[in-house]
Amino acid sequence: MRQMLRAALAFIVMALAARTAMAANDLTIEITKGNDQAIPIAVVPFKGEGTSPGTDVAQVVADDLEHSGRFDPIDRKDLISLPGAGDTLNYSDWKMINANYVVVGKMTPEGNGYKISFELHDVLGQKRVLGQYVSASRDQLRAGAHFIADQIYKKITDVRGAFSTQIAYVSATGTDQNMQFTLNVSDYDGYNARQVLSSNEPILSPAWSPDGKKLAYVSFEGGRPAIYVQQLTSGKRIKLTSFKGINGAPAWSPDGRRLAMSLSKSGHPEIYVMNLADRSLTRLTNSSAINTEPSWSPDGQHILFTSDRSGGPQLYEYTLGSGQVSRKTFTGPYNAGGHYSPDGKNIFMVTRDDSGYHVAKQSLENGRVTVLTKTRWDEAPTIAPNGTMVEYATQRGTQGVLGLVSDDGKAEFVIPSTKGNVREPAWSPFTD
Amino acid sequence: MQFTTTAKTLAAALSFAVIAGCSSGGGTQDGTGSGTMDTDGMTSGTSSQGMNSGQNMNVQMPDVMTIYFEFDQETIQSKYEQVLNGHAAYLKANQSASVVLQGYADERGTREYNLALGERRANAVKQYLVMQGVSASQIEVVSYGEERPAVEGHSESAYAENRRVVFDY
Structure with a gap:
């Protein structure tokens, strides 16, 4: 039997x-x-x-x-x-x-x-x-x-599962002037991929609105970078910013009413917040250094961003209201692309050491840094809405693929792509 | 940390030295007589164009459209000064011409930060051209960061070919 x-x-x-x-x-x-x-x-x-x-x-x-x-x-x-x-x-x-x-x-x-x-x-x-x-x-x-x-x-x-969530990511083929870029949305594990946008100019930095219905992203179509916001069901979209210089790194506020971004219209990249209702801009940073990659804290009170004001890139936290800025990272010469964990207790970021660029977690309570990934070119960490898993962009051979690691770094997976270089993952919020 | 800070300071110092070098010696390097630039590159540039336009009506567009940079640097290496001077001469002689300076970085590090690095490189070239007397209105800077690599791969040589500024007329 x-x-x-x-x-x-x-x-x-x-x-x-x-x-x-x-x-x-x-x-x-x-x-x-x-x-x-x-x-x-x-x-x-x-x-x-x-x-x-x-x-x-x-x-x-x-x-x-x-x-x-x-x-x-x-x-x-x-x-x-x-x-x-x-x-x-x-x-x-x-x-x-x-x-x-x-x-x-x-x-x-x-x-x-x-x-x-x-x-x-x-x-x-x-x-x-x-x-x-x-x-x-x-x-x-x-x-x-x-x-x-x-x-x-x-x-x-006793923690909500995040297996029904989705990711947005960018896939690219070709080099130099002969490239094709697509923005895609799939299940969190890479299945059921569908194309949201295709362009022969770069696409990067997709970011989900908190209600999971829209994506903000940077697209170079027309030869200049601009920030777009696109409705996922209808495909309808608006060009939100196309200032002179960099229009980059869009990040939604937790209430979905504002978008933080990096604009270099003043001459170098600064962090701005746009009120989406009237598109008014408020400039947050004012330093001659690079200021980019803003990310909102879950309580909406802080914005984490990358700046090289001290030399190399490090993460800083801007407090809304007071305008106070404090440096958050001190371990290693390169810490960038920071995001808060959903409970606001940790930040996930890209850190560089002798063996390359890795995804790391830093406790905001005691400052302890845990390096989660071990391959040489790991970047763009994005955190599951329940905080338990992190997806990131990595390389297998010369191909860009997505990696998945548990938030403690103990379990690690690769989601190989069958076509193109996959990068810039963005994990959706819970959508029900 | 310490090393990086020192390197940065050194880079800034070198950058200053290069620019200072152009300011005082620019006229002797390519014979276009761009003159001494102080803080107001645009105004000085206009006067130097007046001085040069007559003799440079038939200045050819240079063949070399790409210059390269060291890792994590936006300093213009002296070996490219001649190329840049050639572009400066062309732009000054052809005031209706305009150029997009495309700034690029190698793939290491985050994409948005690399956009900023690419822009810094293109801005360094723009600043150089303006100090040579080119009108800033003829120049636009667009950074692609690590997007559109000239060469794929993770080798130092690929990185070196991707850290670049491209003249796109």
């Missing part, structure tokens, strides 16, 4: 692998580094999955949990039995393979999709702690899986 199951499972996995390969038009995640202390969890292939088209729902759930760095999904070949939702679990079996939790599910055809029932079992407590279902059309099965992972993540960690 078990052999039959194994054989059936092998067939299913193979069939799915073939489909995945066919559907690999965008990105596939590879594990770079695992976390030894992660919670072992068994995600059993969902019953009835053989009939589902192209998406291995349980695998997506397991991958999501693993990406958080908090979970270590047990290899499918080590699963002793393959129960589905509604089946009775023999907890001692799961204890034997050291699973702390077990996820089981069942897919029932419904309309043009499936009703996906799923359960979370606590092996040590020997009880079901979650039992729900979600309906998903055939082309929304990954979304269904992300929803399930969100529920499981929340139940176990």
Whole structure:
């Protein structure tokens, strides 16, 4: 019986692998580094999955949990039995393979999709702690899986899952005068990519509005940089600024009413805040140095920015109201591209040391710096809205790809691109 | 940290030295007699154009359109002065001509910061040209930062070819 199951499972996995390969038009995640202390969890292939088209729902759930760095999904070949939702679990079996939790599910055809029932079992407590279902059309099965992972993540960690969120990023092909740039939006794991803008001039610095409905970005179309704001559903957009010089680094205020940016219309880059209602500008910095890459604190009271006023680039914090500026980074010669964590307790940034440019986290409470990534050209960190994962731009060979690292640096993944150089990721807010 | 600060100060000093060098010796280097520039490059430039326009009506556009920079520097290296002087002469002789100075950086570091570095380089070239007597209104600066690299790759030689200012007439 078990052999039959194994054989059936092998067939299913193979069939799915073939489909995945066919559907690999965008990105596939590879594990770079695992976390030894992660919670072992068994995600059993969902019953009835053989009939589902192209998406291995349980695998997506397991991958999501693993990406958080908090979970270590047990290899499918080590699963002793393959129960589905509604089946009775023999907890001692799961204890034997050291699973702390077990996820089981069942897919029932419904309309043009499936009703996906799923359960979370606590092996040590020997009880079901979650039992729900979600309906998903055939082309929304990954979304269904992300929803399930969100529920499981929340139940176990008491932190909201961010697996249903999206990223915006830029992809580029070619060199010098023969380049093509696209701005894209995809699921956080790179799947379901769709193009938002295409141009033969550079696009950079996408930033989500806090309601997740708009993107601000810099586009050089027409040969000069300008800041645009584009509605994602309609595609409708406005050119917000096109001053002489740099129009760069747009950053939304948490209330969505203002946009911080870097403009060099005065002669060198300074931080400005634009009131979006009347487009009035307020200049925040006044130094002959570079001032760029503004980022708002979650409480809207501070703006972090990069300046080389002390020599090399370092991060400074501007306090709105008082206008006071204080330097935040002192470790190393190069700290730039800073962002606050959603709880406002840490900043994520690009730091340079002898081995290259890395993503680092600095505590705003005690100043301690933790370098999270180890490859040579890591930059543009963007933080999941629940603060647990960071995506960033990195290089594999000569290709630009996106990396994903847990906020403690313990789990690391690469999302290789099949086309072009991928960079400038921006993580969406929660959108419901 | 210390080293960087020192390097920066040194760079600033060198930059000043180069500019000062142009101010006093510019006239002797390319024979266009751009004169001594003080603080008001534009005004002085106009007078020097008056002086030069007659003899430079047929000044050719220089062949070299790109000059390169050291890592993290916007200092104009002396080996490029002749190229820049040639552009200055052309622009002064052709007042209806205008140029876009495209500033670029290598790929290291953040993209927005590199936009600022590219602009600094292009501005250094603009400042040089203005001190040679070119009207600032003939010059526009557009920084592309590390976008549009001339050469792809992570080698020092690729970086060196990407840290550049391009004359785009």
